[in-house]
Amino acid sequence: MSEINTKVTIAGVELKNPVMTASGTFGSGMEYGQFVDLNKIGAVVTKGVSNVPWEGNPTPRVAEVYGGMLNAIGLQNPGVDVLCERDLPFLQRYDTRVVVNVCGKTTEDYVEVVERLGDEPVDLLEINVSCPNVKEGAIAFGQRAEALYEITKAVKAKAKQPIIMKLSPNVTDITEMAKAAEAAGADAVSLINTITGMKIDIHRRTFALANKTGGLSGPAIKPVAVRMVYQAAHAVKIPVIGMGGIASAADAIEFILAGASAVAVGAMNFHNPYTTEEIVQGIEAYMRKYGVTDLCELVGVVE
């Protein structure tokens, strides 16, 4: 049968296949590079990075819950300089796209990081306005359409690379947020970030996380993520990158059929470090089984 084409294009950037890593779950690629061949996946998305190093939250930062986990890392990161000096050169050695996830407390913080990355070997910027685990910035920008619009505009004005706005699921109407991002010039949206959750240890009568609340991710959230991706994809014309509980090629395809042009694997890397590469193979197998030659034919076909 004819060649299978798994290429997808996000904001003019061609990915060899739609499988990405979800920010914060794959380090800067180094750690899981021991398990998967980074050349085989569409893009590596790095952990959120800020203008200066961030310490993150106190521990415990992670807790297991039914079919998923909570995390309240609090965006610990070594700062954008270390990223540029250590992580980007490492990623450049691979034939994969590099997406840098950017976080900040103020609009200026975001802009500073984006400007610093302007001439670096970065293909796309993912702007994280949806982390539920830090007090300032982040999610505050991602839960009000006007705030999202403003920060998108500010970042877009300075960004040399196309920008992906990463949306929070902790909102009443995801379409409103996707539209605000699009209206402000975002090149793509990605969703979902984690859903705010809580776990209590009934024997010690304490919170499982030092931060009390944390972000829920893993298979438990998949139906919510698929729904939001579907809604967002029908609300905007820019590409949608889908994530939330993806564990298998079947899950990835579910997001693609719902309207995602690419997908990202998060928490399930922890369960099975080979997930990303296995999904690439599984998508090809699905395409062969159903005689689909171009992956793009599948994007958003379930309406």
Next chain:
Amino acid sequence: MSEINTKVTIAGVELKNPVMTASGTFGSGMEYGQFVDLNKIGAVVTKGVSNVPWEGNPTPRVAEVYGGMLNAIGLQNPGVDVLCERDLPFLQRYDTRVVVNVCGKTTEDYVEVVERLGDEPVDLLEINVSCPNVKEGAIAFGQRAEALYEITKAVKAKAKQPIIMKLSPNVTDITEMAKAAEAAGADAVSLINTITGMKIDIHRRTFALANKTGGLSGPAIKPVAVRMVYQAAHAVKIPVIGMGGIASAADAIEFILAGASAVAVGAMNFHNPYTTEEIVQGIEAYMRKYGVTDLCELVGVVE
């Protein structure tokens, strides 16, 4: 050791224990009465009832997802007259509290049902403004604080029984909704209703539900529910009834420690029809183990 007191009081109504059934998952008590002794549980909450019979949505109405299920029943119900003639007399035979869950498309619909129930043997009314599966009414009232305020006021003005406003988790800020309900005179709030989700069958390339989207429930949503119950309990002074993924006494206690004065079991009745009664026993065992004599001492102690 001394007697264990599991009694809780919601809006002046005393329940022998905090374990209720979640509306729509327990019929009108008859069906699961074959499995559990209805005299042993705190309250039976009936399926949402409207002024006239409702047909509900086309099938498939239910779909299994990882650690939970989606439903889009669409509030099929025989109408309030059948409830009064058939279901309430049945429930009256048991020594348990009767909570009637009320739905409608317009404010008038809700008020009509509430008035019709005024002289019936009903202990509490639960006003469902959060069903994601019907086009009109329901969730539309539950996703905007002003709309929630208005309908709460309207219903409260006519209700002879205390009213519980059942909140939707599909909102940016649950505390805003809980406060609106309280400000309008609600006697209690219950949460969470289901989270809107979607499942796609990748082989047939169709939605798993005829309604496309459905409400996610089951263990998958528990961390989100615990978080919202905690937030609501800290935002209002009226009692909070917690639900979402409760499968065991440990789960129920987690909600109680987070601030719930009572809890309800939904989808897990389908997995284990004995869940409610087992939870009553499990709560007592926990209290004995830790020497807690009055359940109320546990409500909201984790802060």
Next chain:
Amino acid sequence: MRKEMAVILSQTKIASGIYSMWIKTELAKEAGAGQFIAVYTKSDAMLLPRPISICEVDKAGGAIRIVYRIAGAGTAEFSGYTEGDTVSILGILGNGYDIDGISGGGNPSEKALILGGGIGIPPMLELVKEWTAINRECYSVLGYRDELFLDKEFEAYGSVYIATEDGSAGTKGNVLDAVRENHLRADVIFACGPMPMLRAVKQYSEQEGIRAYISLEERMACGVGACLGCVCKTTKKDSHSNVNNARICTDGPVFLAEEVDI
């Protein structure tokens, strides 16, 4: 009706992807043709039970036989069980075929046309057993895509006609093609199979003026009538729902064809 832990007595693969399992359960006492059980998986990811029809009942031995096809993760899990394993089941569910009432009771001259299509065949085996046990006659007409299963077991209970989609055995076509080809006439029809077949049976029964009982399928959550997940449209207002919706799990799965709108 209860949930209990049953023990697997035997498991055999009887065709590609199709398995036959005997399980030891107290529920056998209550079980009859057309009813079903709901079988729980052991996976924490799959919390809803799988409805599976009763294929045979051994009341004396306290055992039930189910025959199922691997359709997804749940049935795939079941197919891995072996003798001595345990399985959680909920039952007995559904109304079943009211053998005595159906045809006006005990008339030995009543003849039934028993139509089973694909994985709708298993429940018909207990039905032909119960039907012929009270000295009534029947024709069994079994429709398959290609590979046959259970057909030999029907032979002890009357004449058996086969239809296959690919024509590899019996009549090429569906069960109604076989009924027509063999000029089979009866006083009452019982049918279980895929929806297109049931629609054709309903139409046939109306044309021919023969009463037909059909067994429906729908996605289920509770299996006991509490969730209203599994409804079908009814022609008259259903007494429970007060609308034109009956619950397949409790008001069915067996319905008089004329009473449902499929």
Next chain:
Amino acid sequence: MRKEMAVILSQTKIASGIYSMWIKTELAKEAGAGQFIAVYTKSDAMLLPRPISICEVDKAGGAIRIVYRIAGAGTAEFSGYTEGDTVSILGILGNGYDIDGISGGGNPSEKALILGGGIGIPPMLELVKEWTAINRECYSVLGYRDELFLDKEFEAYGSVYIATEDGSAGTKGNVLDAVRENHLRADVIFACGPMPMLRAVKQYSEQEGIRAYISLEERMACGVGACLGCVCKTTKKDSHSNVNNARICTDGPVFLAEEVDI
């Protein structure tokens, strides 16, 4: 480092709630004292692996021993496995004890104080084996609440001192009470156990001017350094994080006591 399916060679209960398991795995080749593996449950509800220390390594036989306490649903599940069952593991994880480097290399007169508390005792067994294998001496001091386990196995590798909280064996008190009571002195300390014990060891080592290596625990998600879930505070800026946080799973679990802020 990889995820693989290992086969259980044996499982024994060695004290109440404490189990010893030998598993066959190719990873044994890479394993050393102080390192750990992450063990996956078979439940779809529990997706994160459980970190468990290496208690013994049989490089020739390609096997690893772990000793664990039932602390929740995951370890309860493990305790039900029997010979021949399979289990998914991720490893070998963590830095382990750098036996040669630690004390300036190969000086046969170096003496170690090996302190294990509770479920922190198992990793010390492989440590004493590796330590004494290069002809160095050590004292093992093992602290328990009440019931002893593994203590006899340490005796082959030097003198063993016991502390119990209830005084039912050895010194009444903790491991440091036993150290003091027996006037034990050494050139280097290795410790694993509950946080209060590790804090006390850190303090003791500073007072006495003896270098101490301690093994830390934290909730983990990835186990491979990618998620930043498992950090501990460090006294100097950590080279990876560029803040005062090191990852226990990769930069540890063994740290020089003076370098961490516990």
